[in-house]
Amino acid sequence: MRIGELSRRTDVAVYLLRYYEEQGLLHPQRGAGGYREYVEEEPAIVRRIRSLLAAGLGTSTISTVLPCLRDTGDRLVPTCSDLLADLHQERDRIAQVISDLQASMNALDDVIAAAPADVTRRALASLDM
Known part of the structure; x- marks a missing residue:
């Protein structure tokens, strides 16, 4: 084909x-x-x-x-038989990426949570457009 x-x-x-x-x-x-x-x-x-x-x-x-x-x-x-070690290594790499992304998201959540109430209201209002 x-x-x-x-x-x-x-x-x-x-x-x-x-x-x-x-x-x-x-x-x-x-x-x-x-x-x-x-x-x-x-x-x-x-x-x-x-x-x-x-x-x-x-x-x-x-x-x-x-x-x-x-x-x-x-x-x-x-x-x-030697493939399993490679797959475990890849899984560990992916788990580390997920952990790093979770830490980034938590840091961003902290910044968002620190926004004053009036800024939060304006931001939410702009999303409702």
Whole structure:
């Protein structure tokens, strides 16, 4: 199948499929005229990539873990023993980002709470427009 068909089957934009190829996540063959040719397994691979992106992993990490994942239909299952350490490391990184964002939100809440009543009223009134 060509890139347009893969895009339709996966609901992923063509430019993103090209980006995934640039990142080493997809490996299409080149047909006559240089057109990308994808195999029938490619839509499942794209769905795995999208799942891993949604989980917060970057494309460089995905290129490492993708070969070690099997799709059971309802979840991705690690198949390489050394993959779990990498996934735990990524989870710890994401947890730290969440913690940092929570601290930022709390600091912003403190600033908002310190606003005088008249400033708060005016701000709320402007939101009701």
